[in-house]
Each structure stands twice: as structure tokens, then as C-alpha cells.
Amino acid sequence: MSYYIGIDVGGTTIKGAIIDSAGKLYGEDSVVTGKGEEIVKGIAAVCGRLIALIGKGEKIVGVGIGCAGVIDGENGVVAQANNLQLKNFPLAKKVEERVHLPVKITNDANAAALGEAKFGAGKEYRDSILVTLGTGVGGGVVIDGKLFEGNKSAGAELGHMVIERGGNRCSCGRRGCFEAYSSATALIKRTKWAMEEDVSSAMWQSCTSDTAKGRTAFDYADTDIAAHEVVEWYIKYLACGLVNLANIFRPQIIMLGGGVSNQGENLTVPLQQILDREVFAGFYAPVKVATATLGSKAGAFGAAALWID
Amino acid sequence: MSYYIGIDVGGTTIKGAIIDSAGKLYGEDSVVTGKGEEIVKGIAAVCGRLIALIGKGEKIVGVGIGCAGVIDGENGVVAQANNLQLKNFPLAKKVEERVHLPVKITNDANAAALGEAKFGAGKEYRDSILVTLGTGVGGGVVIDGKLFEGNKSAGAELGHMVIERGGNRCSCGRRGCFEAYSSATALIKRTKWAMEEDVSSAMWQSCTSDTAKGRTAFDYADTDIAAHEVVEWYIKYLACGLVNLANIFRPQIIMLGGGVSNQGENLTVPLQQILDREVFAGFYAPVKVATATLGSKAGAFGAAALWID
Numbered sequence: 001m002s003y004y005i006g007i008d009v010g011g012t013t014i015k016g017a018i019i020d021s022a023g024k025l026y027g028e029d030s031v032v033t034g035k036g037e038e039i040v041k042g043i044a045a046v047c048g049r050l051i052a053l054i055g056k057g058e059k060i061v062g063v064g065i066g067c068a069g070v071i072d073g074e075n076g077v078v079a080q081a082n083n084l085q086l087k088n089f090p091l092a093k094k095v096e097e098r099v100h101l102p103v104k105i106t107n108d109a110n111a112a113a114l115g116e117a118k119f120g121a122g123k124e125y126r127d128s129i130l131v132t133l134g135t136g137v138g139g140g141v142v143i144d145g146k147l148f149e150g151n152k153s154a155g156a157e158l159g160h161m162v163i164e165r166g167g168n169r170c171s172c173g174r175r176g177c178f179e180a181y182s183s184a185t186a187l188i189k190r191t192k193w194a195m196e197e198d199v200s201s202a203m204w205q206s207c208t209s210d211t212a213k214g215r216t217a218f219d220y221a222d223t224d225i226a227a228h229e230v231v232e233w234y235i236k237y238l239a240c241g242l243v244n245l246a247n248i249f250r251p252q253i254i255m256l257g258g259g260v261s262n263q264g265e266n267l268t269v270p271l272q273q274i275l276d277r278e279v280f281a282g283f284y285a286p287v288k289v290a291t292a293t294l295g296s297k298a299g300a301f302g303a304a305a306l307w308i309d
Numbered sequence: 310m311s312y313y314i315g316i317d318v319g320g321t322t323i324k325g326a327i328i329d330s331a332g333k334l335y336g337e338d339s340v341v342t343g344k345g346e347e348i349v350k351g352i353a354a355v356c357g358r359l360i361a362l363i364g365k366g367e368k369i370v371g372v373g374i375g376c377a378g379v380i381d382g383e384n385g386v387v388a389q390a391n392n393l394q395l396k397n398f399p400l401a402k403k404v405e406e407r408v409h410l411p412v413k414i415t416n417d418a419n420a421a422a423l424g425e426a427k428f429g430a431g432k433e434y435r436d437s438i439l440v441t442l443g444t445g446v447g448g449g450v451v452i453d454g455k456l457f458e459g460n461k462s463a464g465a466e467l468g469h470m471v472i473e474r475g476g477n478r479c480s481c482g483r484r485g486c487f488e489a490y491s492s493a494t495a496l497i498k499r500t501k502w503a504m505e506e507d508v509s510s511a512m513w514q515s516c517t518s519d520t521a522k523g524r525t526a527f528d529y530a531d532t533d534i535a536a537h538e539v540v541e542w543y544i545k546y547l548a549c550g551l552v553n554l555a556n557i558f559r560p561q562i563i564m565l566g567g568g569v570s571n572q573g574e575n576l577t578v579p580l581q582q583i584l585d586r587e588v589f590a591g592f593y594a595p596v597k598v599a600t601a602t603l604g605s606k607a608g609a610f611g612a613a614a615l616w617i618d
Contacts, residue, residue, distance in 0.1 A: 157556040157590075164475075173587065243471070244469075249459055
């Protein structure tokens, strides 16, 4: 029997999981994320406890790490991860020295995409995309069952595709990026704006504009015009980005992850209608839209899957 | 010695070439494109003459065909090609029956991208994109030296990425697609509009607004405000689409083909500046922009390359 360790290095927590090639979970562990070198210690501690869960003599094939930031997977180096205070940091090698197992690394969004593709909503499909609707819009692309990363693993920056030239400012410096409209951040900003514009909106019943959440507009969309408009606005832009990705990559499925994806069919039903109508030659090669299913486990599962064919 | 035949089936001409694995050309041939079954005959005639150019006993590995339309490469079927009057047409099998060589097919834009990647401006790079600026905006994507096609070969529809939501109508039915701004058609439309708006423009010296061409605005851009504005407008949108593609695929090089690419450095110099400034983490993995070099031969060379590892 062979086992695989997956590690998801996020801004606040390092999460680990040990699985088999079918994605069966044998143990989980986590630790608070430190800065710089402490991250290596944290990963080693998590790996150590996961290894201890498995009987001696069992084979652990390798450790996969999904890490926030710009990752040079080919060389095992974190090129830049500001939140983690890592720069040109040979993470794979440093973890190998402590854990005595071979290590592969990738970007955390890519790892999540591979996890969902192998063991989540995409497991029936060869070609899939995960789009995460969180603080930003992240995601990853799996082609023929393999993670697509681009040169120096710098591709698949799906959130930084301009869909409205000259539009809202994005964190990347450009205007009108997909992320500037379809992130939870953008949804909340629009919700606040709509509330402030319409003091009669029912949205004021559950929160102030300071405490509005990604779900606020969805909660009142059936009965309140202002809330309904926010949801329509959000879906319109999200659909625009997804149709673009369908035309560019033509996956069999696009999966939605991140906080906003908890809206489930409130999103997938109208989005599927738009995709069916607007995707280029969609009659010939339709693209399904679905909610991701692994939640916060996707990253660690996908990181482990870097070792699974 | 092994040889490879490449066939480029366009709306007006079927072009063929026979090359070796290094892209050395041993012969070319062409015939007027017929409709439906006549296309099979035309391809067979071209193949026959190319085969005759090579001595008996020499090995011809296979025939690659790049064909306009929606192509199901895996099954060798032209799913739909309106101009050629083909629908669910088993082109590969029909050509095999006549030519007695194995046949692979792909979309004509994909074939051109593979040709430029293997033997043209992209030959030094593993990851490249060809963007053709012609009647529409087409192109293809080569990842790790292999053509990327998406599910049922329906991906890489790079022209049908919305960059200005709600903008100009595109042939695909959506509004604001890259193609609706960066095709030669869009450039000419904008040139006519600028001429009609400014009867003092120097552009009137070479043509009427009815006979304006893709090059008209470029010809007068140095001395005429209206022409300069058209060029600025064109480059701004083209750059927006190219930065998107750089962020999504992160190739090492984006090559420009099609009629408008004859502007050479008039395009590549300002575009490179914008890419260097705007591509996400471009400092880490820069993307070069260059003019394609194979011209109208790219399609046949790339089709042949379907057989070359």
C-alpha cells in the first residue's frame, strides 16, 4: 500500500493530510503558519505526525505542498510569497532535508484545482477548471488529468483576465479584471454600495453596510429589489468570466470554490443557462458548471496528488 | 529519411507541403478548395503530387490536415465547417482511403500555431501562443511543445474572450470579444469611422473610407492625429487581450500573425512595453511578443508537425 502526504500552506494555517491513491483519507493535522524558516519547521512537524499515523514499513511516496504566492514548481522554489515572508526560498529542498521524503510544490490555488479534479467535483472528467470566489479570484486548470501551470508555473492567473477594460481597479494594477468583479471582496463592496444607495432595502435588517457579507444580497434577493440587483450584477460578471474560460480552455467542467460558492444552485443554475447560450460552439462541446465538493480539504488533497499519476 | 505531409484547407485554397522533421521544405502544391466531397479529392490530388516529388522507397510518416471550422481531432471528424459545407464529416478516414497514409486533423488556426511554434518565431520556446489578426482573431496554444486543444478540440478560441463587457458585437453573438476589437475587420471599421469623422485627415489621400485597409491608419500615424488615434485605440485593445493571454497561459512568447502583423515593430515595440508593465508577476516570468515568421506556410508546416514529436 502506498500513501501520499499533502500540505496546504495558507496565510494563517498549515494543513496536512495523508491519503492513498484513491483519495481515501488516513489522517489530518495542522499548525499555525509561521514566517520564513518557521514554515519549514511547521511543515516538518505536520509531516512527522502524519507519518506516525501510518504503520512502520508502509510506503510513503512523497510530500506535495501547495503554497500561497509565486511558486517555481520545477525548481521547488517559492519565488515570492509576501504574506509568508518568503522570497527565492528553496522550500522543497528544505522540507526534504527534514522529512527525508521527496517533495514537490505548486501554488495553493493550483493544488486545490488538482484536488477537486482528482477527488472532488471533477473526478469524472479529464479537463476541468476550479475558480475560487474568495478574497480574490483564484483557480487552476487541469488538462488531461494533469495540472497546467505555464512557464515557471506562472500561468493560470485566471482572476487577472480583464473582462471590462477601464473598469474597476484590481489588486494587480490593471483595471477591469475578473477578480475585481467576481471575488467575495467585490461582491461585498457592491452590496455595501447598494445598501447605502437604498436605505429601504431589506438588507439593512440583518446587518449594517459595515458588516455586510458575501451572502447578504443572496439572502434577500427573492424579496428585495436592491438585493436582487446585486445578485444579478454579480452573476452577469461571473458568467462573463466563466464563458471566457470555457472558450479559452474548453474544459468539460468548471467548478466553483471559495466562500461565495456556498450559494450552490443560486449560482450554478443561472450560470449554466448562460454558458449553454453563450459558449462558442457550446452545442458541440458543452461545459458544465458545478460547485466544488472538497471545501478546505481541496488544497492538501491536490498537493498529495502531485505524486499520484 | 522520414517525410511528413501537411495540408492547410482554407476557404479558397488547399495548400500542401512536404517537409522533414527539421522543417526543411521538399515541395509545395495547391488546388482550389471545392465543397463537401470535392475537398477530399483536392487533398488527395495535392498529396499525390507531393508524394511523387519524393523518391520511391522513402518513408512518408503521415498526413496532417489543418482545416477551417470546428474539428474533432480525436475522431478525425470535421464537426462543422460552414464555408466548406462540411458537417460531421469523417475527413481523416476519407483521405486515408485515398492516400493510403495515416491522417491526423486539427483546426487550421491550431495548425498554424504549431507550425510557428516548431519551425517559426517560437522554435526556441516550449510554450508559445500564436494570435492571428485577420478577418477574425484566431490562434492556438502550444504547451511543452504540444498543441493544446481542449475537450473535443474546441478550446483555444482566443478571439472569443470578452475584454469589454457590453462592448462591440462579435460574430459569436456576445459583445466585447477580443476579436471585435483586434481583428483586421475591426481595425478597418474603426479607420473608416475615424476618416468619416475627420474629413481633414491625411488618410483620405490614399483611399476613400470604402477602400480603407488595415494598414491605412498605420501609414499616416506619424503625421495625422486621426490616424494616430486609430493606432493607439487598436494597440490598447490588442495589448489588453495579450496581457490576458499572458496571465492565463504564461507562455514564453506570444507571436502575432495575420495581415495586421505585417506592421511588425509598429506593433511589437509598444505591445512589449505594455506587457512588461502589466503582466502579473511579469518580473518573474516575462512574456516576449514577436511577429510570426512563416506567413501563409505556417498552417501546412504545423499540420505536418502533428506527426513530429
